[in-house]
Structures are given as C-alpha cells and as structure tokens.
Amino acid sequence: MGKERKHVIAMLVEDQPGVLTRIAGMFARRGFNIETITVGKTTKKGVSKMVITAVGDDSTLEQMEKQVNKLIDTIKVIEMPEDSSVIRELCLIKVAIPNKKAKEDILRYTKIYKTKIVDITQKSVTAELIGEPAKVDAFIDLMKQFGIKEIARTGVTAISRG
Amino acid sequence: MNGAHTIVKTLIKEGVTVTFGFPGGSVIPLFDAYLDYKGKLKNILVRHEQGAAHAAEGYARASGKPGVCISTSGPGATNLVTGIMDAYMDSTPIIALGGQVPTSLIGNDAFQESDMMGITLPITKHNFQVRTPNQMASTIMKSFKIASEGRPGPVYVDLPKDTQVGEVTEPIPEEVSIAGFQPTLTPNPLQVKKAAEAIVNSKKPLLLVGQGVIISGASKELHELVEIAQIPVTTTYMAKGAFDEYHDLSLGSIGMHGRKIANYATIHSDLLISLGCRFSDRITGNLKTYAENAKVIHADVDPAEIGKNVKVDIPIVGDAKNIISALVAELKNLLLKSKISKGLEKQEAFQNKPKPKEQWVKKIKEFKASCDKCVKVPKTARMHPRDVMYALNGILKPEDIVVTGVGQHQMFAGHFLKMRKPRTFITSGGAGTMGYGFPAAIGAKVAKPDSNVFLIDGDGSFQMTLQELATVKEAGIKVIILIMNNSWLGMVRQWLELFFDKRYSEVHLGDVPDFVKIAEAYNLKGIKVKKKEDLDKAIKQAISNKETTIVDILIDKESNILPMLPPGGHIKDAFGGCMAGQGKFFEGDL
Numbered sequence: 001m002g003k004e005r006k007h008v009i010a011m012l013v014e015d016q017p018g019v020l021t022r023i024a025g026m027f028a029r030r031g032f033n034i035e036t037i038t039v040g041k042t043t044k045k046g047v048s049k050m051v052i053t054a055v056g057d058d059s060t061l062e063q064m065e066k067q068v069n070k071l072i073d074t075i076k077v078i079e080m081p082e083d084s085s086v087i088r089e090l091c092l093i094k095v096a097i098p099n100k101k102a103k104e105d106i107l108r109y110t111k112i113y114k115t116k117i118v119d120i121t122q123k124s125v126t127a128e129l130i131g132e133p134a135k136v137d138a139f140i141d142l143m144k145q146f147g148i149k150e151i152a153r154t155g156v157t158a159i160s161r162g
Numbered sequence: 163m164n165g166a167h168t169i170v171k172t173l174i175k176e177g178v179t180v181t182f183g184f185p186g187g188s189v190i191p192l193f194d195a196y197l198d199y200k201g202k203l204k205n206i207l208v209r210h211e212q213g214a215a216h217a218a219e220g221y222a223r224a225s226g227k228p229g230v231c232i233s234t235s236g237p238g239a240t241n242l243v244t245g246i247m248d249a250y251m252d253s254t255p256i257i258a259l260g261g262q263v264p265t266s267l268i269g270n271d272a273f274q275e276s277d278m279m280g281i282t283l284p285i286t287k288h289n290f291q292v293r294t295p296n297q298m299a300s301t302i303m304k305s306f307k308i309a310s311e312g313r314p315g316p317v318y319v320d321l322p323k324d325t326q327v328g329e330v331t332e333p334i335p336e337e338v339s340i341a342g343f344q345p346t347l348t349p350n351p352l353q354v355k356k357a358a359e360a361i362v363n364s365k366k367p368l369l370l371v372g373q374g375v376i377i378s379g380a381s382k383e384l385h386e387l388v389e390i391a392q393i394p395v396t397t398t399y400m401a402k403g404a405f406d407e408y409h410d411l412s413l414g415s416i417g418m419h420g421r422k423i424a425n426y427a428t429i430h431s432d433l434l435i436s437l438g439c440r441f442s443d444r445i446t447g448n449l450k451t452y453a454e455n456a457k458v459i460h461a462d463v464d465p466a467e468i469g470k471n472v473k474v475d476i477p478i479v480g481d482a483k484n485i486i487s488a489l490v491a492e493l494k495n496l497l498l499k500s501k502i503s504k505g506l507e508k509q510e511a512f513q514n515k516p517k518p519k520e521q522w523v524k525k526i527k528e529f530k531a532s533c534d535k536c537v538k539v540p541k542t543a544r545m546h547p548r549d550v551m552y553a554l555n556g557i558l559k560p561e562d563i564v565v566t567g568v569g570q571h572q573m574f575a576g577h578f579l580k581m582r583k584p585r586t587f588i589t590s591g592g593a594g595t596m597g598y599g600f601p602a603a604i605g606a607k608v609a610k611p612d613s614n615v616f617l618i619d620g621d622g623s624f625q626m627t628l629q630e631l632a633t634v635k636e637a638g639i640k641v642i643i644l645i646m647n648n649s650w651l652g653m654v655r656q657w658l659e660l661f662f663d664k665r666y667s668e669v670h671l672g673d674v675p676d677f678v679k680i681a682e683a684y685n686l687k688g689i690k691v692k693k694k695e696d697l698d699k700a701i702k703q704a705i706s707n708k709e710t711t712i713v714d715i716l717i718d719k720e721s722n723i724l725p726m727l728p729p730g731g732h733i734k735d736a737f738g739g740c741m742a743g744q745g746k747f748f749e750g751d752l
Contacts, residue, residue, distance in 0.1 A: 013342075025283055062469060063466065
C-alpha cells in the first residue's frame with residue numbers, strides 16, 4: 001500500500017435517472033470511500049458534472065478512475081490536482097452567542113475569514129463560508145470554542161485553472 | 163406497430179434468430195408478437211428462467227454472438243439474476259429482457275413488481291428501463307452494442323408492459339452511438355514495441371492466455387505468435403481451446419487445479435505475457451509472491467483490469483487480436499533487424515551455441531513429454547474420475563463442445579481434457595455457478611447444431627437445473643449428458659477433507675435419484691455405467707442416440723482433484739497430483 005491522500009475527481013456524466021446510484025454503488029461495491037459528492041448541470045444539455053473526493057493511495061485512485069470510466073453513463077473522468085485546480089466548498093455554520101464578548105470575537109473572526117453573515121439572532125449567528133476544505137475545517141475548528149449549533153457543508157466542487 | 167413488435171423487429175435486425183425465455187403477465191405482448199414472425203425468430207421455452215439466462219450464455223460462448231433471454235417481471239426476472247451475474251463475471255455477452263409492470267404502477271409495489279434496475283445494477287455491464295415505446299428500438303440496439311463491444315458483458319433491459327403495448331411512431335434507427343462508450347481496440351504501438359523487445363530479450367518467457375483471446379477470435383494469431391517466438395503457452399480454464407492443447411508448446415491449463423508444469427512455469431519465468439486474462443485469485447494464489455521473478459506484460463481490452471491485481475511492467479490496452487497481430491509484426495521486424503546486424507557469419511556462430519531461451523523451451527518440452535506419457539490412474543473401488551476424462555479425450559472430435567457444471571468434475575475436465583479449438587470448452591469460471599452446465603449446453607447446441615455437445619456434470623450440480631430435460635425433449639435438442647455421480651458434493655467434501663479434518667457437514671447427498679429413470683420419465687434415454695470397461699461403449703451409444711441421453715457414471719466416491727494450490731497460497735505449495743520429476747526439473751539454473 002502506498003501513501004494515502006485525498007483525491008478530487010471530476011467527471012462528466014449523462015444526466016439520466018440512476019446515474020448517481022450507479023456511481024455511488026460502484027464506489028461502495030469496490031470498497032472505495034467517498035468523502036464528498038456534488039453534482040450539477042453543465043452548459044451542455046443532458047450532461048452533468050459530478051465531483052467526488054475520496055481517500056486512497058495512488059493505485060486505489062487509478063482503480064477508482066478506471067472503474068468510474070468503465071460505467072457507460074460516464075463520459076469523461078479527470079483527476080483534479082490541488083496545485084492546478086480551484087477547489088471550493090460552501091459551508092453554513094450556526095454558532096451560539098454565549099455573551100457579548102463572544103459575539104464581538106465571532107464577528108471579528110468571520111471578517112478575517114471573509115465569511116458572509118446570513119442570519120443573526122440574539123442567541124446565534126449563521127455564517128456562510130466558501131473556500132477550500134482545509135479553510136472550512138480551520139474555521140469550524142475556530143468556532144468550536146463558542147459552541148457550534150449546526151453546520152451544513154455542500155461537499156467539494158472543482159474546476160481546472162487556466 | 164406496437165412496442166412488442168418493435169422489440170422483435172429490432173432483435174431480427176441485430177441478427178437474432180433464437181431466444182430463450184419463459185412467459186408471464188408482463189411479457190404477454192412480447193410473446194404475442196412472436197406469432198407474427200414465425201420462421202424469422204423463435205423462442206426456446208425453458209422450464210425455469212435461470213435456464214433461460216444460462217442457455218443464452220451457452221449460446222453466446224459457443225457462437226460469439228450475444229445470447230438473448232426473456233422473463234416476466236418480479237420473480238421471473240429475479241430468476242434470471244444468477245445467470246446475469248454469471249455472465250458478468252465471465253464477460254459473456256447476453257441481453258436479458260425482463261418484463262415490468264406498467265410505468266404508471268412502477269414504485270407502487272404492484273403485483274409482480276421488483277426493482278430490477280436496482281437488483282441488476284452491480285451485476286450488469288449496463289441496464290436500461292424503457293420509458294416510452296419510441297425508446298424501444300434504440301434501447302435494444304444500444305444493449306447489443308454495449309453487450310458485445312469492448313469487453314463483453316450482460317445488459318438487462320426493463321420493459322414496462324405499457325411500452326410493449328403502446329404505439330411506436332418513430333422508425334427503427336440505422337445505428338446508435340453512446341457518448342460514454344468507446345472502448346480502446348487498437349493498441350498503442352509504443353507499448354507493443356516495448357513488449358516485443360522484452361520478448362526478444364527474455365530467457366524464460368511464458369504466455370498466459372485468457373478468454374480475451376477467444377472473445378476477439380485471435381486463436382490463429384496466437385498460434386502464429388507462438389511459432390515465431392517459440393514461447394510455451396498456458397491458458398486459464400476460460401480460455402481452454404484458445405491454443406491447441408495437443409501442440410508441443412501447450413502446457414495445458416493453469417490455476418488452482420491446473421497443471422503443475424503451467425503453475426510452476428510462472429514461478430521460474432522471467433517474462434509473463436498475459437493476453438486477455440484478468441489474473442483472478444484462482445490463477446495467482448498469493449499476489450505478493452505471484453510471478454515474482456517475472457516482468458509482466460498485461461494486455462487487456464479493459465483498462466481497469468490492468469494493475470488491479472498484479473503489478474504490471476508493460477501494460478497494453480486493446481483488443482487481443484489487434485495486439486497479437488501487432489506483436490507478430492513487430493517481432494518479425496526485430497528478428498529481421500538482428501539478422502542483418504549480426505551478419506551471416508556471426509549468426510551462424512551464434513546458432514551453434516544453445517540460446518538460453520531454447521534451453522527453457524527444451525526443458526519444458528522434455529518435462530511435458532514425460533507428463534504426457536504418465537497416465538497413471540489411482541486404484542479405487544469404483545471408476546476414477548480421470549478414467550472418464552481419458553475416455554472422452556479418445557472420443558472428442560476437434561469441433562465437439564464440452565460444457566461443464568461446477569465442482570470437482572469441472573476441475574477434472576479443465577485439467578485432463580485436451581481441447582483443440584476455441585469456443586469448445588464452456589464453463590462457469592468467475593461465478594462458479596452450480597447448475598450452469600445443462601442449460602448452457604442447451605444454448606451451445608442451439609448455436610452449433612452440427613457439433614456434438616457434451617455436458618460433464620456432477621450429480622449435485624445437475625440436480626440444480628435438471629428441469630430443463632423437459633425443454634430438450636420438447637424442442638428436440640440433443641445434449642450428451644455425462645453425470646459424474648459420486649453421491650457427494652465432491653468439491654466441498656474435498657475441502658472438508660483437506661482443511662477441516664474430514665468434519666463432513668452438509669455435503670453428502672445420500673440416496674441420489676436414479677438418473678436413468680429420470681431420463682426415462684422425460685421420454686429420453688439413460689445409460690448407467692458402473693465399470694470402466696463399459697464407459698466407451700456407453701458414450702458412443704449416447705452419441706449415436708437421436709435424443710438427449712444421460713450417461714450416469716458411478717465414479718469413486720472420495721477421489722480428490724489434485725494437484726491443488728491452497729487458496730491464497732504460494733504456487734510452490736501446490737500439493738498432490740503427478741510429480742514425475744517435477745522438483746528436479748525446475749531446480750538449478752535454467
């Protein structure tokens with residue numbers, strides 16, 4: 001076994017019922033772990049783009065790509081290397097406001113992280129953060145001290161640079 | 163024209179002349195349409211849908227054309243599942259047409275509704291649900307394309323009843339294309355060149371041939387390659403017959419119960435050339451130690467097979483026939499170049515010394531000759547299974563087809579029978595489906611009516627699908643059934659004997675039914691054989707009989723199929739079987 005790392009795989013697939021099941025089912029059956037999966041329409045009619053993040057060594061990644069490619073509904077598979085891709089995730093995070101001091105800290109941190117406040121009440125604040133998964137992780141970590149009430153992450157989507 | 167007529171017309175357009183199926187509520191419109199196409203398309207009425215699926219497989223394996231099976235929805239369709247899975251494991255092109263409740267009822271748990279799309283998803287190359295009558299023709303055409311091109315496999319098509327009854331307004335298309343399905347058939351010339359150079363530079367090359375060679379129809383090219391390069395050949399059970407097993411460079415079949423010489427050759431080889439073989443665990447044993455002294459060339463049409471199990475040095479993606487032809491051309495080219503560069507004198511001098519490769523081939527041939535001479539059969543109270551194989555070897559004509567069930571008898575057949583031609587040995591490899599043999603033999607006979615089709619089956623395996631005796635009687639299909647009857651589930655019994663201290667649990671079949679009487683009950687013929695001396699005559703009688711004949715052969719109850727590679731073990735740990743000089747043969751510097 002080689003060194004395990006996180007891979008981002010983008011694929012163009014036929015926009016047909018059951019496509020998600022086929023791909024997710026193949027990953028499960030072959031024992032590949034999906035961390036995140038996102039899917040959306042493209043500008044081409046009948047074609048969707050799906051982005052999966054999965055963990056494994058290089059030979060596992062090779063198998064994943066080949067097995068996904070083998071599915072009839074898969075049109076194209078591309079690995080998205082970190083250094084030549086824009087990789088983003090959206091996270092909504094609802095944080096408790098235990099006291100006034102905390103509120104000030106939270107608002108300061110959200111500014112530093114360039115998040116958008118989308119909802120605020122006396123007891124909680126909800127921020128919207130878009131960034132690479134590592135940045136999202138760091139922000140969530142930072143918010144833990146105040147008490148996270150709820151989070152919702154979309155999973156990763158990606159596009160190649162240039 | 164309604165959807166059902168469109169199905170039949172499209173099948174005929176795809177070159178289908180026969181299907182294997184069983185009716186039911188959801189396919190009444192489809193079988194109704196058959197009545198209007200008599201003489202162009204017929205259905206063989208099986209007695210269980212599993213039989214339909216295996217018969218379609220046998221048809222495909224014998225003919226090379228996709229086989230078609232048909233069932234109704236719900237339980238009918240789920241009965242196809244074992245056959246579909248078997249076809250998936252063995253890359254067999256079949257189209258399974260399953261009825262479905264009308265689209266308006268799908269998802270309502272209607273009578274005889276089952277989610278066949280979900281059920282067949284992981285065991286098909288692809289599946290389709292036809293949603294409107296106008297999708298019918300293109301969907302079926304896509305199914306044939308997917309099932310037969312690249313690495314073949316099963317395609318399931320779900321046919322809601324309303325799409326069969328509804329009116330089709332669009333014409334049947336000329337052809338179809340599928341964006342995500344473009345198999346690579348032509349090999350990369352650079353990879354072929356690398357492979358040819360590796361062959362020239364190797365001292366102990368070995369060809370490992372898989373079913374891909376049969377599927378692509380590359381037997382002739384393979385023989386040419388062997389003649390030019392003088393490389394010993396072993397085949398998987400699935401590829402038995404791809405290379406003439408009477409050829410002096412044939413090592414017979416490889417694997418868990420394969421020939422020791424073939425298995426041992428992989429340990430000593432310095433170049434393993436795999437053509438259309440997927441390195442299953444029944445071939446490799448422990449992957450860590452498999453072919454550890456060899457560089458590996460892996461040629462396969464399915465890129466996902468390359469590097470899946472065995473680490474590969476030279477991968478080649480493409481169709482086996484194209485790859486072998488390209489290899490032959492490249493080798494001729496290299497040999498010509500070396501002759502020119504060496505000059506005539508040098509070449510003569512070179513020829514006087516034995517080349518390392520020739521030593522390898524010479525030793526292998528010598529050992530093989532000693533193996534071929536050795537036909538000793540262990541003494542047992544009843545007939546030894548090997549006797550049946552030796553008798554059959556004497557009877558088989560090159561174009562005769564042998565189909566097997568699954569179990570010890572299958573391994574005896576794979577080990578001891580010698581086949582000359584591709585598509586003459588049909589067996590359930592990857593799935594190991596007991597009950598596969600008889601219906602598959604029916605399909606093979608329908609595909610090749612002029613060949614004798616022998617079914618070698620076990621008493622356990624045969625009992626799983628023997629209801630198809632009614633099918634062969636009614637449809638006038640002649641299969642020569644040889645039952646290796648030992649009243650045990652012999653393969654599992656062997657494992658219990660060898661690995662579980664003879665703690666026999668659920669493997670004794672006890673008072674096995676009288677297969678001669680069973681044959682007679684179906685108005686067929688049956689012959690019981692108790693003594694070795696009567697075997698030849700009985701088989702010949704079965705061949706000359708007009709109808710299907712069961713030859714019930716009472717074999718030794720507790721004979722094991724040996725040699726055997728312990729599952730997951732090192733190939734050198736293979737035990738049992740004829741050892742004639744084997745140890746010595748591979749010792750020392752080859």
